Amino acid sequence: MSYSEFRIEEIEIDEKNAWEKIKKILKQNDLKIDSSLEQVIGVFDGLKLIAVGGVKYNTLRCIAVDKSYQGGRVLNLLMGELIRVQYHRGIHDIFLFTKPASKKSFKYLGFHVVEEVDNQVILMENNPDGLKNYLKDLSEYKVDGEKISAIVMNGNPFTLGHKYLIERASRESDHLHIFVLSSDESSFPYKVRMKLIAEGIKNIDNVTIYEGGNYIISNATFPSYFIKEKSDTVRLHTALDLKIFGKYIAPCLGINRRYVGEEPYCVTTNTYNQAMKRILPQYGVEVIEIPRKSTESEYISASKVRAAIIKGEIEKIKGIVPSLTYSFLTSKEGEDVIRKIQSSSIKRH
Template identity: 50%
Template sequence: MGYLNLDEIIIEDNHSSKLYDIKKLLLKQGLKFEENVEYTVALYDDDKIIATGSSEGKILKCIAVDDNYKQMGISNTIISDLISEQYRRGNNHLFVYTKPKNYKVFQKLGFYMIAEVPNRVILLENDPCGIKKYINNLKKEKISGDVISSVVVNCNPFTLGHKYLIEKASRESDVVHVFIVSEDKSVFPSDIRYKLVKEGLSHLKNVILHKSQNYIISNATFPSYFMKKQNEAVKTHCLLDILIFMKYIVPALGINKRYVGEESLCPVTKIYNDTMKEMLPKGNVEVIEIPRIQIGGNITSASTVRKLIKENKFLEVRKLVPDTTYNFLMSREGMSIIKKI
């Protein structure tokens, strides 16, 4: 590179020896390297690393500049490189989570604020109408009523526990908006999870299904890479996600209740539930936490189902999932997924 005679190194192998320098620089800046990144750029002044940045799909992350090289436009160079690479890969809608003090740097590069957890994190996107378009589409599904409820589920896969929770919400509400997590980070792909939920709830006429896309429990809303403590990271994940839900989703659909399953197995989900109970009432949304049902001594959770699948205990699996889910599991497509568990 011509500027300051810097050398640029591109890394797409997370076993590269250069990662030692990158991790060291990130730690100096209070950040940590995430092993799931797909592309990393680093700038060197002679043999000294002075800046780095990474991306995981459409998410820009792990961006740092040595203190002695700040205010020199080097962060712009890193970010511009990451943006160009993602455009080359066909990812045009990009997200970045960063500390609030970095907002102006990204704003100058065409990023727009979605939400902020004060003094912790901001979430930005490079489409000025991104979340507006999502919300405008949601508004088309708005139905009036006294009790407008919501449920957010991953369903990896859809179980009788999910069915029980949503049926209860359906009985107690005029309308239930069910958001299925769109992120493809689960064993069961997002399109399959959506299909299983749709088939499993076809008897409920007051339930409307939505894909969460980038704005509800997605990789974009979980900025753990710069959190020093895991509990702090989880809490920040939850706050950001819930703030987006309160700021955009709730008013778009007139939601006043959110149903959740009681969590005793996963500490992350428990923190999420506790944060919802703390935050959502401030936005006039009541949180209804429902105890999980047990069948044959097993809690009807998706993780239990996956464990039983792994152990080839399909008679036990059948007791915990609707017929629609079980029939899919027994199909050729289902068997190809089972092999990965």
């Protein structure tokens, strides 16, 4: 049997029959479908689907080969096409999730282990120096001190609650590192979120702000943060992300405290907060959870801002966002974001 006997083609993911075929081959490999895939590639032997794999942003997901065709050649063919697709999309730093049993196969195909959790999930990347280079760049911003803190935030959008958390952490720290999630799956684009946060804290001296990148709550380390799965997948991705932070990022910058706001609304974020308290102290990082800031009548949250936007009640957010956030929302650029939020039926975090 040779490669010429197999056919590779993109599978139209909006076709119901296609999903059933994909689910069948995934189930055979003890995998579940990821409905957020942007593109799916199939390998066929005649009309039979014998291998499947998908892409989302810079990750490869749902990679499975029919057990009758396992052994290397079909996987090589599938992976070659998936990598070609990513390169065509302009993505060269590629990540994938796999189980320990498949680690050897993906190593053979040029992928390298970033980290693994509970002998159940492994994050790999095709750049052997990806994490190393990321940490090297970060280390240039290391600041000496007794209390070196970190906040990881989305800021979707930047509220008075975010500002309160930053001000509290900066007062209690010698230096504060803020990582802003760089995925554009949030309602407010990354560039907008970063601009509002940076502008909102420009008068605080002991703060450094960074793009989150690939190794902090990203599609690589914690994809279920963005798709809101309610399964064991969330637990594994949470542990993976926090292990990378505690094992590599925290020591790189000398971080020994991580601040977080209470989360009474979002189940996934609350799960993450609880995992933080359990995992990060193992790496010498104290987790400090701050009660959520509130107005006279309610807690402040970015989700309430987005809910008001969806309803067209922009005036109602005046008391829970900084003036710069409100000014943005009433600007021409802000109007475009508002239209996008109101027209989208997808719930964003």
